[in-house]
Amino acid sequence: MDPNWSGGGPSVPGYVPGHGLLTGKTVVVTAAAGAGIGSAMVRRCLEEDAGAVVLGDVHERRLTEALGRLGEEFGRDRVAAVVCDVTDERQVGGLLDAAEAFGGVDVMVNNAGLGGTASVLDLSDAQWSRVLDITLTGTFRCVRAAGNRMVRAGRSGVIVNNASVVGWRAQEGQAHYAAAKAGVMALTRCAALDLAGHGIRVNAVSPSLALHPFLAKVTTEEMLDTLKGREAFGRPAEPWEVANVMVFLASDYSSYMTGEVVSVSSRHP
Numbered sequence: 001m002d003p004n005w006s007g008g009g010p011s012v013p014g015y016v017p018g019h020g021l022l023t024g025k026t027v028v029v030t031a032a033a034g035a036g037i038g039s040a041m042v043r044r045c046l047e048e049d050a051g052a053v054v055l056g057d058v059h060e061r062r063l064t065e066a067l068g069r070l071g072e073e074f075g076r077d078r079v080a081a082v083v084c085d086v087t088d089e090r091q092v093g094g095l096l097d098a099a100e101a102f103g104g105v106d107v108m109v110n111n112a113g114l115g116g117t118a119s120v121l122d123l124s125d126a127q128w129s130r131v132l133d134i135t136l137t138g139t140f141r142c143v144r145a146a147g148n149r150m151v152r153a154g155r156s157g158v159i160v161n162n163a164s165v166v167g168w169r170a171q172e173g174q175a176h177y178a179a180a181k182a183g184v185m186a187l188t189r190c191a192a193l194d195l196a197g198h199g200i201r202v203n204a205v206s207p208s209l210a211l212h213p214f215l216a217k218v219t220t221e222e223m224l225d226t227l228k229g230r231e232a233f234g235r236p237a238e239p240w241e242v243a244n245v246m247v248f249l250a251s252d253y254s255s256y257m258t259g260e261v262v263s264v265s266s267r268h269p
Contacts, residue, residue: 015240018047021251026052026102028095030086030142031112033057033066037162037210037246038111040239042066044247045107046074052102056084056095056112086112086138092145104153107250108146110139110161113180117173128176135180136187143191147200156199160249161188163261165208168269181206185261192259201258203249208265209236232266 027045032038032055045053053070057063063081070079080102084095099105113135118127139161150157166174167181185204192202209227227236242264248254249262 012238012240016244018044018049020049021247021253022048022050022107024049024051025106025250026050026054026099026104027107027109027250028054028056028099028105028146029109029111030056030084030095030138031058033059033062033081035239037207037239037242038109039066040243041109041111041246042070044240044243045250046070046078048247048251050078050107052078052080052099054095054098054102054105055079055081056086057081058083058085086110086141087133089141089145092141096145096149099149104155105146105149106155106157108142108157108159109246109250110142110159112138112142113162113164113177115174115177118176119173120175123176131176132180132183135177136183139184140187143187143202147191147195147198150200151195151198157201158250159191159195159200159202160246161202161204162246163188163204163206165206165263165265165267167206167261169267188261189259196258201249201254203254203257203259204261205242205245205249206261206263206265206268207237207242208263208267210239210242210264230267237264 022045027050029038029042032042042053042055055066060083067079067081080098082095082098084091086092096105114131143159146159161184163184164181166178167185188202188204195202245262245264
C-alpha cells in the first residue's frame, strides 16, 4: 500500500472491514485527493459498498493519481474525479454535475479547509479572508449546491461537514481557523433545520488531531508532541478513524440525527 495513502486497509491494526453501510449510494467528497481525512473517507465509502464516489480537489495531479489507484482497486466504473476549488461556485456545480452520471448525489462530504498559524496581531485581511472563504464559505457553497440538488431530485440525502475541536476550544495562533470551524458548526445546525422538511440530514464531525504526511510537514515536532499530549490516548487519530464516524453519519444508522456536531476526540468542551 502507498505509504502516502492514509485511508487504512485490511492490514492496519484496528481497521474494521466494510459492512455495506452505504450500499448503492453516490458520495461526493471535497479535498479528497490528499493523504488525510478526505482520502480516508473516499476509501471507507467504497469499502462500505457505495455505488460511486466522486472526488473533488484543487490538485489535478493528485486527483489523477488517486483515481488510478482507486479505479484499479475498486473498479473504474465506481469512481470519478473533478478538479474543484470550493471558492468557485461554478466548480462546485461541476463537481455535483459529475455525480449525475451515477444518478445524482446521495451523500455530500464537505472536507475542504485551510489552516495556518498566526497571531491576531499579525494576521492580514488576506490571510483571514482566504481561510474563511475556503473553510467556511466553501462549505456553505457545497451545502447549498448539494441541498438544492437533493431537493430537486426529491431525495432524502445526507450532508456531512468537517469541523474541528478548535471551533470549541481556544488554541494560540488559530483565530482565523477557529472562527471558520466554529462557523461550520453553526452552519451545520442551522442548515439542518432548513433541510429537515425535505428529509435531508446535516451533521458534522469535530476531530482534534488527525495525523497525516502533510500535517507532519507543516507542523513542528514540538507542537505535534504538545498536541498529542492533550489527547486521551496519547496519540493522534488516524484519518480513517475520523472517516469511520463520518461513514456512520452518512449511513442509515444515524437516521434520527441532524444538526449534530460529533466530537472525534476527548476534547469536547
